[in-house]
Amino acid sequence: MFMRFIYKFSSPPYFYAISAKMLPWLTVLFLVLLGYGLYGGLVTAPADYQQGDSFRIIYVHVPAAWMSMFIYVVMAISGGIGLVWRIKLAEIVSISSASVGASFTFLALVTGSLWGKPMWGAWWVWDARLTSELILLFLYLGIIGLYSGIEDKRTASRAVAILALVGVVNIPIIHYSVEWWNTLHQGATVTKLDKPSIHIDMLIPLLFMAGAFKVYYFIALLLRSRNELLEREQNAKWIDELLENVK
Amino acid sequence: MSEFFAMGGYAFYVWTAYGLTFVLMLLGIIKPLLNHKHILRRLILKRQREKTS
Amino acid sequence: MRIVKKKRLMLILLMITGIFIATFFGLRAFNDNLMYFFSATDVVEGKAPKDHLFRLGGMVVKGSVVRQPSGLTVQFVLTDMAKEVTVQYTGILPDLFREGQGIVANGKLDANGIFIAQEVLAKHDENYMPPEVAGSMKKVPTEATP
Numbered sequence: 001m002f003m004r005f006i007y008k009f010s011s012p013p014y015f016y017a018i019s020a021k022m023l024p025w026l027t028v029l030f031l032v033l034l035g036y037g038l039y040g041g042l043v044t045a046p047a048d049y050q051q052g053d054s055f056r057i058i059y060v061h062v063p064a065a066w067m068s069m070f071i072y073v074v075m076a077i078s079g080g081i082g083l084v085w086r087i088k089l090a091e092i093v094s095i096s097s098a099s100v101g102a103s104f105t106f107l108a109l110v111t112g113s114l115w116g117k118p119m120w121g122a123w124w125v126w127d128a129r130l131t132s133e134l135i136l137l138f139l140y141l142g143i144i145g146l147y148s149g150i151e152d153k154r155t156a157s158r159a160v161a162i163l164a165l166v167g168v169v170n171i172p173i174i175h176y177s178v179e180w181w182n183t184l185h186q187g188a189t190v191t192k193l194d195k196p197s198i199h200i201d202m203l204i205p206l207l208f209m210a211g212a213f214k215v216y217y218f219i220a221l222l223l224r225s226r227n228e229l230l231e232r233e234q235n236a237k238w239i240d241e242l243l244e245n246v247k
Numbered sequence: 248m249s250e251f252f253a254m255g256g257y258a259f260y261v262w263t264a265y266g267l268t269f270v271l272m273l274l275g276i277i278k279p280l281l282n283h284k285h286i287l288r289r290l291i292l293k294r295q296r297e298k299t300s
Numbered sequence: 301m302r303i304v305k306k307k308r309l310m311l312i313l314l315m316i317t318g319i320f321i322a323t324f325f326g327l328r329a330f331n332d333n334l335m336y337f338f339s340a341t342d343v344v345e346g347k348a349p350k351d352h353l354f355r356l357g358g359m360v361v362k363g364s365v366v367r368q369p370s371g372l373t374v375q376f377v378l379t380d381m382a383k384e385v386t387v388q389y390t391g392i393l394p395d396l397f398r399e400g401q402g403i404v405a406n407g408k409l410d411a412n413g414i415f416i417a418q419e420v421l422a423k424h425d426e427n428y429m430p431p432e433v434a435g436s437m438k439k440v441p442t443e444a445t446p
Contacts (some may be wrong), residue, residue: 047431119396198428
């Protein structure tokens with residue numbers, strides 16, 4: 001049952017049609033989550049006892065950092081699925097994730113820098129957390145570069161999937177860097193196994209923002225995957241029918 | 248209201264972080280949308296050329 | 301066809317396991333270089349480098365901050381709850397610098413065992429709460445984070 005759904009969903013014409021129907025709903029969901037998250041984070045959440053209002057950067061910094069890792073894992077797994085089962089849609093999802101992930105990684109680094117300057121006293125330090133996140137950005141850029149450098153897109157997908165799978169090793173390093181080494185970056189707040197050490201009024205907007213970012217990724221991924229699909233399938237019959245309807 | 252925008256003296260850092268996030272996320276949606284139109288137009292032209300030739 | 305896919309899957313899993321093991325040993329070899337700072341105990345026990353710059357992390361001891369009347373020079377004591385090191389710094393301190401705060405200082409030990417800092421960074425903990433809550437929690441002794 002589940003596998004049948006996967007096969008149906010990964011058939012290009014079906015995916016193209018259903019993603020168009022999903023997009024408006026996802027956009028509404030995104031805007032609701034974002035609106036509540038922003039209002040909660042910027043207005044109703046109290047200022048921090050130590051950091052004052054500068055801590056509000058958490059509401060863009062932390063979701064961006066989470067997404068930078070989450071998207072990488074999605075990209076590597078779907079790349080691996082493409083490698084083993086040669087499912088075209090898995091290859092497309094993998095490469096379409098790369099640029100979204102790269103921009104979230106960039107955002108995590110820049111907003112972290114904007115937070116570090118007033119609080120720590122430095123824009124940048126070479127501690128394990130920051131350095132491993134920078135390596136993540138380079139991995140993303142390497143993947144995008146490699147993909148665009150290979151002419152045949154199916155070969156390119158395979159090469160990119162291997163690079164993505166190799167880079168997965170960086171993900172646990174980023175997450176545990178603050179525990180394994182003495183870093184300037186503080187430890188985990190929300191994902192600690194015992195209860196999160198953040199006040200509930202501050203936590204709820206953070207979770208809403210994290211949800212909004214996740215839906216945003218899904219929207220951006222669908223848009224990019226549709227484009228990639230059109231490019232790759234441009235001579236297929238279902239595209240002929242599709243183009244008839246566009247005119 | 249002006250207190251809200253002052254962000255306890257951290258206005259520059261807070262608003263730059265939010266502004267940059269907003270701009271990048273918006274671009275991340277606009278770019279593929281424009282690209283989609285572009286691809287469709289190109290494919291239609293390609294089909295027409297194939298018919299006439 | 302099935303066997304081919306299984307083979308590919310095994311190959312990929314093998315590759316990933318290999319990379320994880322290699323990285324694990326690589327990181328263990330470079331462990332000391334990844335350490336962003338040394339603790340006060342490391343310094344007292346002579347583990348910290350003597351002749352070149354290193355970073356010292358710890359908590360500012362309450363009541364130890366002495367501002368010299370002339371200029372921007374500050375002297376304070378850093379602790380890791382076991383040993384203590386005196387630090388001297390001339391310059392502007394970050395907003396979060398205060399007694400009881402965790403900080404990281406970059407500098408060198410002088411002949412008297414005083415750490416002459418060139419840069420002071422504040423390290424905050426992973427707790428976020430409004431001031432009222434923090435005020436009510438002060439009555440309970442909390443575990444200090446270095």
